[in-house]
Amino acid sequence: DTAVSQTPKYLVTQMGNDKSIKCEQNLGHDTMYWYKQDSKKFLKIMFSYNNKELIINETVPNRFSPKSPDKAHLNLHINSLELGDSAVYFCASSQGGGTPQHFGDGTRLSIL
């Protein structure tokens, strides 16, 4: 009964392709996030949505576009993939207001 689930777990694709990563949470949380963990294990927030509304949008190339069809889902679409996009992408959710975040298992994206 996974609380925050991401699909796919692994994604291997070629430069220039467009791909999506899906995230769903069954915790009833209002806020969802996307983080990028690079090869040096540095973890940085990319986006945050609260009740389907974008509230955090860090300096991320506009090739990355989050979409939240409802508050239980936050998908990440990436256009024109580049080598530097290779990373592990984590989805997370929380009730907001300083409460702890619950993370998914991550999606390991490898660009050939």
Added chain:
Amino acid sequence: AQRVTQPEKLLSVFKGAPVELKCNYSYSGSPELFWYVQYSRQRLQLLLRHISRESIKGFTADLNKGETSFHLKKPFAQEEDSAMYYCGLQWASGSRLTFGEGTQLTVNP
């Protein structure tokens, strides 16, 4: 702006030795501080939050506002503690969680 610093990228100790993972922060308001742990190729999991003041898996962390620190400590390290540890800072009333660079702890037998 809020910032979190973990000065040690790598930390190696022997089993049974004390361990301290350092975390310093800069933030002008009332921070919420957390420690998250990531075991090899697994998801991040919450380990501790400063307001709960509890001990999890033998780890404790005390918020020192004077030194703006939130160091993670364990008196006797175990091999299963080997993992990546991230210190995180969040606004008391907001949602942005800023992580430090992470410290890879290795506990040797």
